[in-house]
Amino acid sequence: MSLSEFSLIERYFTALEQPASPYVDFAIGDDCCLLSIPDDMQLAQSIDTLNANVHFPAEANADLIAQRALAVSISDLAAMGASPVAFSLAISMPQVSEPWLADFSRGLQQAAQHYAIALIGGDTTKGPLSLTVHVQGVVAKGKALQRHGAALGDCVFVTGSLGDAAAALAFMQGQLSVAKSAQQFFKQRYYQPSARIAVGQSLNDIATAAIDVSDGLVADLGHIAKRSGVAAVVNVDKLPLSAELQAASSPEQARRYALSGGDDYELCFTAPASMREQLLELSELIDVAITEVGTIVAGSGVRCVDGRGSELQLSQTGYQHF
Amino acid sequence: MSLSEFSLIERYFTALEQPASPYVDFAIGDDCCLLSIPDDMQLAQSIDTLNANVHFPAEANADLIAQRALAVSISDLAAMGASPVAFSLAISMPQVSEPWLADFSRGLQQAAQHYAIALIGGDTTKGPLSLTVHVQGVVAKGKALQRHGAALGDCVFVTGSLGDAAAALAFMQGQLSVAKSAQQFFKQRYYQPSARIAVGQSLNDIATAAIDVSDGLVADLGHIAKRSGVAAVVNVDKLPLSAELQAASSPEQARRYALSGGDDYELCFTAPASMREQLLELSELIDVAITEVGTIVAGSGVRCVDGRGSELQLSQTGYQHF
Incomplete structure (x- = not known):
């Protein structure tokens, strides 16, 4: 028997133990999540896709795939000098494999805790194995590191x-x-x-x-x-x-x-x-x-x-x- | 000759004519985009994936695929009573087809203008045709429509x-x-x-x-x-x-x-x-x-x-x- 999308989300994603964030008012379980960002901060965001056999071997351990996907995206926050707040995960899978999902969920939780970042939304769809992670973090207004400030002699x-x-x-x-x-x-x-x-x-x-x-x-x-x-x-x-x-x-x-x-x-x-x-x-x-x-x-x-x-x-x- | 990811982004996405938003401080071109959200507002966000031959026919017109992908995600903002602000697009394609991308880009621009929503980030990768759209909008604090308030007699x-x-x-x-x-x-x-x-x-x-x-x-x-x-x-x-x-x-x-x-x-x-x-x-x-x-x-x-x-x-x- 195959699990419905809703049961999948419930079992392997909503149930993740993860850090609380003062910026997240509402996470998984409605049409949208809701965030509040203080006036003195900017929200930094990045999105990255990892496709099986392009960005990782399809047969890799699911917990490692999860850890890599999250770290790769969070690295963009690091490059802006931002502090991780929350992420959304869109995952496509050819079929539902509960052992695979259990491994994936464990890796995801480990990485989310390591980086103190909360899963606040997502989508699970049928399709070739692919992960898209959207991450966001906060940085003091005007303090983000960007690419354009390098000066002669630096x-x-x-x-x-x-x-x-x-x-x-x-x-x-x-x-x-x-x-x-x-x-x-x-x-x-x-x-x-x-x-x-x-x-x-x-x-x-x-x-x-x-x-x-x-x-x-x-x-x-x-x-x-x-x-x-x-x-x-x-x-x-x-x-x-x-x-x-x-x-x-x-x-x-x-x-x-x-x-x-x-x-x-x-x-x-x-x-x-x-x-x-x-x-x-x-x-x-x-x-x-x-x-x-x-x-x-x-x-x-x-x-x-x-x-x-x-x-x-x-x-x-x-x-x-x- | 195949275009590099950077030329692709430049030609078909960065160049889009699109609405300006008071909440977007910095869009495409760095590790992250940057947003500022007023204290009296909440940011509503949703992410959706559409895979070829699961959520749309692979041979469909690219401009229609783009319009559908954006509308489907923005619908989640509508359901929260939020006003569209910005979206990120992660697109996987098996190969680079410039005619396809030109059509896609035109449909995307049309929908973005219709809904007054700005493209602020994305990722283009090699892989089976798939679109993941992350949308965000603003709603007055505490005023978002959610699923849990229906009362007897409504x-x-x-x-x-x-x-x-x-x-x-x-x-x-x-x-x-x-x-x-x-x-x-x-x-x-x-x-x-x-x-x-x-x-x-x-x-x-x-x-x-x-x-x-x-x-x-x-x-x-x-x-x-x-x-x-x-x-x-x-x-x-x-x-x-x-x-x-x-x-x-x-x-x-x-x-x-x-x-x-x-x-x-x-x-x-x-x-x-x-x-x-x-x-x-x-x-x-x-x-x-x-x-x-x-x-x-x-x-x-x-x-x-x-x-x-x-x-x-x-x-x-x-x-x-x-």
Whole structure:
């Protein structure tokens, strides 16, 4: 017997234990949810779709799919310096599998609690497996980090390490061999990326521009450069590479993953050099690496140089969506 | 040559001519959009997915698909008595077809202007054709229409006519023959439903509960009854049926479409009998039929009776999502 949509929602979504939010007046169970936003705040929103076999393997564990979908969307809130408030989930499934839904629901709840974000609405439909997550968060009025403020002389910083998710994907597709001891690390970097909420929230008065690295550093830093009317130079010898990535691939391959691979969901931001010390303190305080990788200069586009100043040519500069 | 996601967004979505909104501070072009909501208002939100060959024929005109997707979501705002503000669109497409996108973009713009709603964000991905629309609107704080306020003795009202969309679907699937002169009417009722925004906005101090008819009158009125802890009785002889529907099907078939067919996106609401006169005036003022079809009584569930009081048995009471 198949469950009706209403029973499904009741059992696997409405029943989620999740954080209460002062901004959510009414969540699931009517034609709309209702929110109230204080006058001194702005609501930041983003929407992302993950399709089976395009953005994740269809046979992946449902709890990991749920965790990844939520983290990927929340990463956009981090990039704006916003604090997560609520999300809506539209899920299409070819058929109702209760074990799958139970796993999915568990992963969703775990991620929702981790990021303190409440499920406030959704839609469940029949169709090829696909998730669309709409997230929203609050930020003090006028304090959101955007892409357009990078200024000449600013330094370029990134959080965490880059290239792990691209290497993980190559590993899962059988194109890269990884030591047994590092396999869990890579899977986690792909399925459970750390949306850098705490960093983003701390950057409101420090960074001049910010973006999350979803399509690759060169591509995403390129958006900052374009919006800001400047160019960026990346010193590839400064790229933060995990020990696991360095062990699994050649220096050239690791660099390529870091520059052109997507899915890391680290933050890339610009700030005046005078902020270096504050960023060092911040990094220690919240225990997230923050690495200076380049500078903002006059011109357009993103150039990559090595420590001796030689320019590198990149054949592919970011994830191609079509 | 295939267009990149960014060029696509630029050409077919960012360039849309659309209404300005005082609540939208920043729309497309960063990690998030930004909204400000006045303290005396609530933000009402809903999300809906339409999948090809589940919710619309894949070969349908792209401009009609766009119009339908937007109207279906906006109908949820109407059911809350909210005024449309903004929407986000996540679209998955198997490949990039510029003629298709041009049509889609034209339909989207037409509907967005009709409902005075601004596109503020989205995602374009590769995958089976699917649209997810997240809509939001504003409503005076505490004035939203919900499902739970129906009281004993209230009358049940519906807007427009019922059953046309279900008949349209039957016609398009070759299961119902329709006179040539009425075919356009039925297609329009399916692809361009009228989200009843003006009615919803006028009901804030009149209706005790409201819902939009997406799954069929019996199913949707059933949600009001359940949430309100009451029962509803529908007099099937009072159902508003279009002349086109009455001409195309037998009285029994027309009644079945009206009671159990989905996709009409009319409003169903309850109000005290003392509001009858005000509703008549409203109906004339905004030129939308408002018909009294039943009453709220003690008990649970929805019963259907004819003019002589005989009870009808319904084999299927609403659209089954799985």
